[in-house]
Amino acid sequence: MSLLHVTEVSKTFPGVRALDRVSFTLRPGEVHALVGENGAGKSTLIKVLTGVYQPDEGELTYQGSPARFGTPMDAQHAGISTIYQEVNLVPLMSVAQNLFLGREPRNALGLVDRKRMEREARELLAGYGVTTDVRRPLGTLALGAQQMVALARAVMIEAKVVIMDEPTSSLEPREVRTLFGVIRDLHARGIGIVYVSHRLDELYEICDAVTILRDGRVVHTGQLAELSRIRLVSLMLGREMTEGATAFSGAATGDGDAPPVLRVRGLNSRHKLHDVSFDVRPGEVVGLGGLLGAGRSETIKAIGGAYHLDSGDVEVDGKDLRKPTTVRAVKAGIAVQPEDRKAEGIIPTLSVRENIALAVLPRLSRLGLVSDARVDEVVTAYMTRLRIKAASPDQAVGDLSGGNQQKVLLARLLATGPKALLLDEPTRGIDVGAKAEVQSLIDELAAEGLGVVLVSSDAEELIEGSDRVVVLRDGVVVGTLTGAEVTTEDLMAAIAGERS
CATH class of the missing domain: 3.40.50.300 (P-loop containing nucleotide triphosphate hydrolases)
Known part of the structure; x- marks a missing residue:
C-alpha cells in the first residue's frame, strides 16, 4: 500500500518542461531518496507534492484517496511537512515561539501559556541534541541548531510524510548522527520520508528506495541496495558505463615543466x-x-x-x-x-x-x-x-x-x-x-x-x-x-x- 503516489505528473513552464510524466511512490515507513543533478526536476516535484505548484497533467493519491493541495498550508494540514535546505523560520522570534508558531498552548483564559510552551520546547529539543535557552531568538543559534529546530517543528505537527531537502548541508557530524536517529525513529513509526541529498554515503546508509530524475523524467526507481554507486552516478549524469572509456583529446596539454600559474x-x-x-x-x-x-x-x-x-x-x-x-x-x-x-x-x-x-x-x-x-x-x-x-x-x-x-x-x-x-x-x-x-x-x-x-x-x-x-x-x-x-x-x- 502506498502512502503517497504520483501518477504521470507533468509540469511545464514557459520554454521548459520541468516534469514529464513523472510517477513516484512513497510507502509507509519508507525512506525514499530523490536524486538528480541541477535541473532534473527534484524541486518542482517537491513543490507539486506540497501545493506550491499545481500539476498540468497527472494526479496525486494520498493515503489511498485522490488529493490536490491548493496551497502549502493545505498539504501541511493533511500531514505533509517539508524541511528545506534554507531554514524558513522566523529568526527574530524565540526558539520556543518558532516551534509552536500557529499552535501555541493556551491557558484557561485563552492566552498563550508561555511557561508551558518553553518547558515543552526544552523537552522536545533535548531529543534532538539541542540544549539551548529556548527564549533566545532563533537567529542567534548556529545554522545547524536552527536546522534541528526546523526538523523538530516539522515532525511535531503529527506529519505522516516528511520531505527533507538537503537536511545535512549545515550540520556537524554529531548533528548528522542525531538526525539519522530521528529518521530511524520516524521510520519505525510508519512515517514516510522523501530524502533529497547529493551525498552518496548518506543515501546508502539511511535510504530504502531511490528515484532518479534526469531532465524532468524518471530514469530509475527501485530499492537502493540493488543499485551500485557507479550505476547510480551514471544514471544521474546520463552516461552509460558500457560505452567504455572516452580518452581525452583536443584540449591544450599545458607545459608540464612550467611553474604553476x-x-x-x-x-x-x-x-x-x-x-x-x-x-x-x-x-x-x-x-x-x-x-x-x-x-x-x-x-x-x-x-x-x-x-x-x-x-x-x-x-x-x-x-x-x-x-x-x-x-x-x-x-x-x-x-x-x-x-x-x-x-x-x-x-x-x-x-x-x-x-x-x-x-x-x-x-x-x-x-x-x-x-x-x-x-x-x-x-x-x-x-x-x-x-x-x-x-x-x-x-x-x-x-x-x-x-x-x-x-x-x-x-x-x-x-x-x-x-x-x-x-x-x-x-x-x-x-x-x-x-x-x-x-x-x-x-x-x-x-x-x-x-x-x-x-x-x-x-x-x-x-x-x-x-x-x-x-x-x-x-x-x-x-x-x-x-x-x-x-x-x-x-x-x-x-x-x-x-x-
Missing part, C-alpha cells in the same frame, strides 16, 4: 570545503568533476575571493594572495565566470559595450575621465575575436541569445588580461552551435598560455575539454585523473568512490 593549497570552509588543493600550469585546462553539491562552485568562488574561507592559500604566479578578496584576485590576474550568468555576471539592461568595458574602466581612464575611443577599441576587438552577434555595441545584452550573453561575459573577463580563467558551467543554457564556439575558444585561450579551471556538469564536456580532472565529493578531493585516466569511466568511478 595558479596554486591552491588547503582550502577549508565550514561544511563545504575540506583541504582542497591543486595546481594549474600555463596552457593547461584543469577540470573540476563531481556531482551537484560536491564543492566545485564553492572552490571557484573561494579562489576568486567571493566565498568565505576559514583557511587556505591561493598563489598566482608564485605570489600569495593571503586571504583572497575579489579585488585582490582580479588584481593578481584571476578572472571568474560564475555559474549563473544572469544573476551574477551580465547586467542585462546595459549595452554590450558597457558590459564588456565594465571591469576595465579604471584602466581606460585618466584623472577620472574615461576615454571613449579606448573603450571602443577594446569592445570592437573582443566582439570581433569572440564573434559576438549583436545589432551594434549599443544593443542591450538582455536582448541577445544565451550564447552571445556568455560571450559578452567572457569578453569582459578577458579584457582584464587574466593569468588564470575560472569557468563555472560556461556552456549551460546555450545552443549547440554557441556551445561548440565557447569550447573552441577555451582551447584557444589555453593554447595561448592561459591557465583554465573548468567546471561542467556535462561529463563528456569535462572529459573532452580537460588535461586533468580533479574530482570532488562532499568538498573533499577524492582523486585526480591524468593522461589516459581522463575517461568517463574513471570519472564516474571516482565520483562513486569505487576508484582506488
Whole structure:
C-alpha cells in the first residue's frame, strides 16, 4: 500500500518542461531518496507534492484517496511537512515561539501559556541534541541548531510524510548522527520520508528506495541496495558505463615543466570545503568533476575571493594572495565566470559595450575621465575575436541569445588580461552551435598560455575539454585523473568512490 503516489505528473513552464510524466511512490515507513543533478526536476516535484505548484497533467493519491493541495498550508494540514535546505523560520522570534508558531498552548483564559510552551520546547529539543535557552531568538543559534529546530517543528505537527531537502548541508557530524536517529525513529513509526541529498554515503546508509530524475523524467526507481554507486552516478549524469572509456583529446596539454600559474593549497570552509588543493600550469585546462553539491562552485568562488574561507592559500604566479578578496584576485590576474550568468555576471539592461568595458574602466581612464575611443577599441576587438552577434555595441545584452550573453561575459573577463580563467558551467543554457564556439575558444585561450579551471556538469564536456580532472565529493578531493585516466569511466568511478 502506498502512502503517497504520483501518477504521470507533468509540469511545464514557459520554454521548459520541468516534469514529464513523472510517477513516484512513497510507502509507509519508507525512506525514499530523490536524486538528480541541477535541473532534473527534484524541486518542482517537491513543490507539486506540497501545493506550491499545481500539476498540468497527472494526479496525486494520498493515503489511498485522490488529493490536490491548493496551497502549502493545505498539504501541511493533511500531514505533509517539508524541511528545506534554507531554514524558513522566523529568526527574530524565540526558539520556543518558532516551534509552536500557529499552535501555541493556551491557558484557561485563552492566552498563550508561555511557561508551558518553553518547558515543552526544552523537552522536545533535548531529543534532538539541542540544549539551548529556548527564549533566545532563533537567529542567534548556529545554522545547524536552527536546522534541528526546523526538523523538530516539522515532525511535531503529527506529519505522516516528511520531505527533507538537503537536511545535512549545515550540520556537524554529531548533528548528522542525531538526525539519522530521528529518521530511524520516524521510520519505525510508519512515517514516510522523501530524502533529497547529493551525498552518496548518506543515501546508502539511511535510504530504502531511490528515484532518479534526469531532465524532468524518471530514469530509475527501485530499492537502493540493488543499485551500485557507479550505476547510480551514471544514471544521474546520463552516461552509460558500457560505452567504455572516452580518452581525452583536443584540449591544450599545458607545459608540464612550467611553474604553476595558479596554486591552491588547503582550502577549508565550514561544511563545504575540506583541504582542497591543486595546481594549474600555463596552457593547461584543469577540470573540476563531481556531482551537484560536491564543492566545485564553492572552490571557484573561494579562489576568486567571493566565498568565505576559514583557511587556505591561493598563489598566482608564485605570489600569495593571503586571504583572497575579489579585488585582490582580479588584481593578481584571476578572472571568474560564475555559474549563473544572469544573476551574477551580465547586467542585462546595459549595452554590450558597457558590459564588456565594465571591469576595465579604471584602466581606460585618466584623472577620472574615461576615454571613449579606448573603450571602443577594446569592445570592437573582443566582439570581433569572440564573434559576438549583436545589432551594434549599443544593443542591450538582455536582448541577445544565451550564447552571445556568455560571450559578452567572457569578453569582459578577458579584457582584464587574466593569468588564470575560472569557468563555472560556461556552456549551460546555450545552443549547440554557441556551445561548440565557447569550447573552441577555451582551447584557444589555453593554447595561448592561459591557465583554465573548468567546471561542467556535462561529463563528456569535462572529459573532452580537460588535461586533468580533479574530482570532488562532499568538498573533499577524492582523486585526480591524468593522461589516459581522463575517461568517463574513471570519472564516474571516482565520483562513486569505487576508484582506488
